Amino acid sequence: MLSDIDFVRKSLETHLFFARIMKEHSFFLQLGFTPRDSNFTQQADDFRKEFDRLLGDVVALSNGVVSFRVLDSGEVITPYTLKTEMASSFYTGVRIPTELTKAEAGLMAGDLKKVNPELERRVASINQRAIDLISCLIRFKSIILADVLSCRMFTVNYPLLIDHIMREAKLYLEIIRKLQNRISIERDILEQEVFWNRIMAEHSKFIRGLLDPTENELIDVANNFSNEFDRLTQEAKAAMDRIIPPEKVTNNSLRATKAIRDFKAQGTQGLLECRIRSIIIPLLGDHTLREANHYLRLLRSFAK
Structure with a gap:
């Protein structure tokens, strides 16, 4: 059974890494469809924006809560993240909210001693939102993969890449479900x-x-x-x-x-x-x- 402190910290740390990964998966999918499949392009864009919102809410709760080892690891952002977002936005015309990256760059680690019940409630709410959103994204990816493998769709993304990003989404979902049930994620x-x-x-x-x-x-x-x-x-x-x-x-x-x-x-x-x-x-x-x-x-x- 996870303590309140571990529940809050590990949940936020997991989202800081994986929510950004998911929003980028959505971006990569978005870029890969042909004009015929503009509805899939729009759905991928919608997923990207939902994960932007999720990540923004996570960042707002993370200052002074998450550990130094996670913030210092380079898994949240790297020295190149902001510049690669700007370059990718320039190439594609897709607006990538770089303000999230700037906010993450300003995050400070903290040694959480006690959890405010309101913080715990808000983290649990974010976890549930994430569970619902990741589940929908997994279904979306599985539809794309099935269509590509049955030659009903063309995309510039490799079938292996679609399978790859689906496995990562399933891992994220597994971790958050465990955390939401206060189960250790070790x-x-x-x-x-x-x-x-x-x-x-x-x-x-x-x-x-x-x-x-x-x-x-x-x-x-x-x-x-x-x-x-x-x-x-x-x-x-x-x-x-x-x-x-x-x-x-x-x-x-x-x-x-x-x-x-x-x-x-x-x-x-x-x-x-x-x-x-x-x-x-x-x-x-x-x-x-x-x-x-x-x-x-x-x-x-x-x-x-």
Whole structure:
């Protein structure tokens, strides 16, 4: 049973990371539809705006409440988030509310000693809103994936990417449902490593496929990361079956995630400076960087 303090803090920290991820998923989907499917474009835009509102309400409650380790991890925002939002808005004409990013940059950590009942009530309300919204987004993503796989729809997003973002939404939903029921969210370490190593492998595959064919060196690096994280995913599964020592998998995953984090940071900077030939929207670079930072924080907590 979670304490009131853990309920409030962990709920807000989860939303600070995942609500931003969901709003960006909606943005990436929005950009991918053809003119024929303008109704899907509008629905994706509506989801994006709903997650903007959710994130705004979370930010308003988070100052002095969330932990330093989360704010300092680079999973909430990075030094590139604001600039990638501005660049992506410029390229697409979609208004991205950068005021949210600026507000997050001003958040201060706090050591919560006691929870105000009103704060607890408001967090529970946000959690329920999130549960309803994430559930709807998962259904939307599943419809898109089914239509793409049955050749009823064309989108510039890979089918694997749609499946990828649906899995992330399902994880977010699982975490918030547990928190709302005051259940601990400390999932099995190896289970999390299987999930996030697969995510990192798929990021590498997406990057590889969205780079211009002339970017041979970057394509090779992305391909090597893809192979490495595929191997680490299998190692984590083997450790679950007690074939490999768990600590070995965690250490290997930590080393590889630091390396891909650096690669993503350099890539995001390269996109902003127009030094990389690709069809990667800059915000996607920052998005994958934040996910690597989130996974790094988890791995460091596992390695202690």
